[in-house]
Amino acid sequence: MSIPLLHVRxxxxxxxxxKRRVVVTGIGTVCPLGVGTRNAWEAxxxxxxxxxxxxxxxxxxxxxxxxxxxxxxxxxxxxxxxxYFTKSELRTMCSATAYALIATEEALTDANWKPTDExxxxxxxxxxGIGMIDLVDVCMTYxxxxxxxxxxxxxxxxxxxxNMAAGQISIKYGFRGPNHSVSTACATGAHAIGDxxxxxxxxxGLSGDASHIxxxxxxxxxxxxxxxxxxxxxxxxxxxxxxxxxxxxxxPLGDAIEVxxxxxxxxEHSKNVTITSTKGAHGHLLGAAGNLEAAFTILAIKEGIIxxxxxxxxxxxxxxxxxASHTKMKWNTTTRRTALKNAFGFGGTNACxxxxxxxx
Numbered sequence: 001m002s003i004p005l006l007h008v009r010x011x012x013x014x015x016x017x018x019k020r021r022v023v024v025t026g027i028g029t030v031c032p033l034g035v036g037t038r039n040a041w042e043a044x045x046x047x048x049x050x051x052x053x054x055x056x057x058x059x060x061x062x063x064x065x066x067x068x069x070x071x072x073x074x075x076x077x078x079x080x081x082x083x084y085f086t087k088s089e090l091r092t093m094c095s096a097t098a099y100a101l102i103a104t105e106e107a108l109t110d111a112n113w114k115p116t117d118e119x120x121x122x123x124x125x126x127x128x129g130i131g132m133i134d135l136v137d138v139c140m141t142y143x144x145x146x147x148x149x150x151x152x153x154x155x156x157x158x159x160x161x162x163n164m165a166a167g168q169i170s171i172k173y174g175f176r177g178p179n180h181s182v183s184t185a186c187a188t189g190a191h192a193i194g195d196x197x198x199x200x201x202x203x204x205g206l207s208g209d210a211s212h213i214x215x216x217x218x219x220x221x222x223x224x225x226x227x228x229x230x231x232x233x234x235x236x237x238x239x240x241x242x243x244x245x246x247x248x249x250x251x252p253l254g255d256a257i258e259v260x261x262x263x264x265x266x267x268e269h270s271k272n273v274t275i276t277s278t279k280g281a282h283g284h285l286l287g288a289a290g291n292l293e294a295a296f297t298i299l300a301i302k303e304g305i306i307x308x309x310x311x312x313x314x315x316x317x318x319x320x321x322x323x324a325s326h327t328k329m330k331w332n333t334t335t336r337r338t339a340l341k342n343a344f345g346f347g348g349t350n351a352c353x354x355x356x357x358x359x360x
Contacts, residue, residue: 026111068283131287189290
């Protein structure tokens with residue numbers, strides 16, 4: 001079943017294609033597949049899984065004892081938080097902020113961008129997505145509050161503010177450009193990247209379902225609009241897209257609607273489009289889902305490899321789209337590699353990012 005585009009009509013203009021290009025120059029990664037972009041990428045394409053069994057006593061009473069955790073330890077792919085921060089520094093930040101700072105350092109090093117000139121610092125901004133505050137901080141503060149206000153840490157509020165990751169990054173490096181924080185459920189990471197893109201050039205794909213607080217609109221219009229508007233803004237034809245990193249959270253309703261929306265957008269070109277979802281390897285990271293999966297989409301373009309969808313054994317619907325199941329696929333295309341990255345959040349908030357191979 002296809003979704004009618006209704007009044008959605010895309011026309012590529014000279015202006016759309018002549019807008020200032022925005023390029024990705026560096027990537028940093030802290031995720032359940034490992035610390036460091038190369039470590040995480042190699043784990044992903046080798047079909048390794050960062051979802052593990054919870055064996056600690058703290059989790060004994062939980063009905064579900066599997067989770068996606070950042071690996072801790074002293075190996076090259078593991079996180080030793082004490083090697084990055086002093087104890088006094090850690091008191092001022094939650095884990096998410098610490099992870100953001102570690103990933104930022106790698107990304108800036110990868111980009112060879114450590115500006116010392118005041119003009120460059122002024123022109124360098126920060127856009128960070130934080131899915132939600134650290135509940136451990138809230139619970140510990142609640143227990144401390146029982147003993148009186150004086151027992152509450154003076155760092156409680158800075159630790160739980162969603163914008164503190166962006167703030168800590170700008171403070172550390174002296175960046176005086178836009179300082180921006182996003183929290184839009186599962187679309188957080190993609191929105192943060194899109195907003196950063198807009199700060200540089202302007203525009204990315206957004207839409208709202210106006211349907212339900214948790215479920216996507218059954219006709220898929222929200223997802224379709226997000227993808228269509230992204231392509232329109234980028235000046236990209238649907239025929240140029242050959243890969244979609246789907247939001248695909250493994251819910252029967254959501255996955256089927258997303259497939260239907262992609263197929264409706266692509267039309268007869270669907271047979272040339274390969275779909276993957278990397279969540280089977282690293283879990284659904286909520287606010288961090290969009291940016292980690294965007295990083296993997298960028299690496300797929302750079303290296304010509306489409307990562308696998310772990311645990312995808314069969315489809316319960318007919319579609320002309322192709323799927324990367326279990327093992328990585330070589331990305332064969334006669335044109336430059338172009339991909340979409342979808343991120344759809346609770347409350348009907350949708351984001352789509354478009355990445356294409358850089359060609360001089």
